[in-house]
Amino acid sequence: MTKPVIIVGASMGGLRAAEALRRFGYAGPITVIGEEHHAPYNRPPLSKEVLAAEVSHEAVAFPQRESTADVNWVLGTRVESADLEHGTVTDSEGETHAYGTLIIATGLRPKRLEVQNAELIGRHAVRTLDDAIGLRKDLKPGARVVVLGAGFIGCEVAATARKLGCEVTVVAPGSHPITRPLGVELAKELQRRHEAMGVKFVMKTSVTDLVGTTAVEGVVLDSGEIILCDVLVEAIGSHTNTEWLEGNDLELSNGVLTDNDMRAVKTSGEAWPNVFAIGDVARFANPLFDDEARRVEHWNIPTDTAKRVAQVFAGQTQGPFAPIPSFWSDQYDIHILAYGLLALADEVKLVAGDIQGECVFGYYREGKMVGVCGIGMRTTVMGYRKEFELK
Amino acid sequence: MTIKIEVDMTKCQHYGQCVFEAPDIFRLNADDKLEYTAEADDSELANVEAAIDVCPMQAIFIVK
Numbered sequence: 001m002t003k004p005v006i007i008v009g010a011s012m013g014g015l016r017a018a019e020a021l022r023r024f025g026y027a028g029p030i031t032v033i034g035e036e037h038h039a040p041y042n043r044p045p046l047s048k049e050v051l052a053a054e055v056s057h058e059a060v061a062f063p064q065r066e067s068t069a070d071v072n073w074v075l076g077t078r079v080e081s082a083d084l085e086h087g088t089v090t091d092s093e094g095e096t097h098a099y100g101t102l103i104i105a106t107g108l109r110p111k112r113l114e115v116q117n118a119e120l121i122g123r124h125a126v127r128t129l130d131d132a133i134g135l136r137k138d139l140k141p142g143a144r145v146v147v148l149g150a151g152f153i154g155c156e157v158a159a160t161a162r163k164l165g166c167e168v169t170v171v172a173p174g175s176h177p178i179t180r181p182l183g184v185e186l187a188k189e190l191q192r193r194h195e196a197m198g199v200k201f202v203m204k205t206s207v208t209d210l211v212g213t214t215a216v217e218g219v220v221l222d223s224g225e226i227i228l229c230d231v232l233v234e235a236i237g238s239h240t241n242t243e244w245l246e247g248n249d250l251e252l253s254n255g256v257l258t259d260n261d262m263r264a265v266k267t268s269g270e271a272w273p274n275v276f277a278i279g280d281v282a283r284f285a286n287p288l289f290d291d292e293a294r295r296v297e298h299w300n301i302p303t304d305t306a307k308r309v310a311q312v313f314a315g316q317t318q319g320p321f322a323p324i325p326s327f328w329s330d331q332y333d334i335h336i337l338a339y340g341l342l343a344l345a346d347e348v349k350l351v352a353g354d355i356q357g358e359c360v361f362g363y364y365r366e367g368k369m370v371g372v373c374g375i376g377m378r379t380t381v382m383g384y385r386k387e388f389e390l391k
Numbered sequence: 392m393t394i395k396i397e398v399d400m401t402k403c404q405h406y407g408q409c410v411f412e413a414p415d416i417f418r419l420n421a422d423d424k425l426e427y428t429a430e431a432d433d434s435e436l437a438n439v440e441a442a443i444d445v446c447p448m449q450a451i452f453i454v455k
């Protein structure tokens with residue numbers, strides 16, 4: 001019997017890998033093992049639509065294709081360990097599965113605030129559908145919500161909670177929301193728009209402790225001041241889900257280091273021939289920018305890296321892998337679309353429009369464009385996309 | 392054979408990502424709003440599926 005391709009992680013990356021393997025001609029067995037009980041679904045609505053209304057799994061699930069109807073989905077099952085020398089993974093039921101090829105797609109989980117009274121009701125993070133459904137129940141009109149962290153997810157949750165009529169305060173260490181990667185000018189404007197909607201910002205501040213005995217009642221700031229709240233949303237970054245890979249010859253300092261074919265790399269620098277990593281958990285260099293390996297937590301990366309793996313597997317690669325990173329964000333009626341790696345820029349300038357309305361910013365490193373980001377003005381933003389094609 | 396394509400315009404935010412995948416089906420008009428051809432030849436299936444995959448709002452469907 002041929003050993004299957006085993007994909008660990010049944011989210012967007014896992015699904016896209018199974019689909020791409022079939023598309024590029026692999027007809028053998030595929031097993032996908034995932035910790036969540038749900039079939040693969042889309043995460044971006046979790047900080048937006050799913051918080052705002054009673055949205056079911058069905059509404060956010062990715063469509064199932066005929067090509068992957070024979071994939072063996074092992075859901076609600078965590079992989080606890082892997083033995084890459086012998087080509088096996090062992091799950092939480094104690095079952096060991098042998099693979100011919102392993103695809104790592106275990107993504108991220110949220111960082112949580114480390115405090116003494118950790119078990120308080122009303123503390124939330126948003127990564128899974130169950131997280132979002134749990135938070136939605138608490139976002140009642142008038143509820144006092146503190147959002148810790150002013151990155152994309154923090155700002156999106158703040159916007160959604162505000163629209164639901166909550167009293168929202170964002171607390172974060174930076175000077176303005178999403179300064180990295182948007183740059184100060186756009187970040188300030190975003191803050192202005194949030195404030196105009198009634199969201200409060202307490203910036204350059206961290207939380208040292210929580211108030212409450214059974215439920216969260218407030219956060220203690222590093223200034224000693226207390227902000228009272230009924231709901232706390234922690235959007236302070238994430239950890240990579242790689243613990244199950246420990247003990248193998250891999251570079252796991254920040255996700256799984258891979259080569260340009262998404263093959264996991266040994267500490268010697270040599271690649272495992274049959275072990276790949278994709279999506280948020282993969283750290284790889286993108287020749288569009290330089291040779292520094294980075295993890296890219298954007299929605300196009302699971303799809304693009306999965307496709308690369310399938311092409312490599314089928315021996316159908318054409319040239320180096322150089323995906324154009326792209327992301328979007330919806331906050332109120334602000335719809336942001338970006339291409340590139342904005343965070344690499346040493347210079348950011350307005351290239352079109354008016355910052356208080358629709359606008360486009362260009363991001364440059366040593367004079368070369370590394371990113372573009374717009375609020376509205378879609379055709380203009382899309383026109384810059386070709387700047388990022390490999391020449 | 393043809394395929395029927397539908398975009399849920401209550402979901403669509405005109406991000407235009409589909410335009411790169413299936414340029415003969417999807418386009419942005421002068422006001423940056425999405426327009427599309429609702430019926431296409433079977434040969435477009437792979438492109439339309441790719442467009443479905445890259446749609447941030449997951450608003451594109453093939454109607455059976």
Ligand SMILES: Cc1cc2nc3c(=O)[nH]c(=O)nc-3n(C[C@H](O)[C@H](O)[C@H](O)COP(=O)(O)OP(=O)(O)OC[C@H]3O[C@@H](n4cnc5c(N)ncnc54)[C@H](O)[C@@H]3O)c2cc1C
Binds near residue numbers: 043077127297
């Ligand atoms: C709330 C939210 C909003 C977002 N909004 C946007 C947006 O607007 N725009 C944008 O561009 N991107 C957005 N993103 C990012 C985007 O969703 C991610 O880039 C994408 O989900 C990554 O997919 P992935 O498959 O690599 O990893 P994940 O989606 O993290 O999936 C990993 C899966 O592996 C499972 N797993 C982990 N460990 C194990 C194990 N040991 N055994 C078995 N299974 C395991 C997990 O349970 C999970 O289901 C958002 C993300 C979140 C959380």
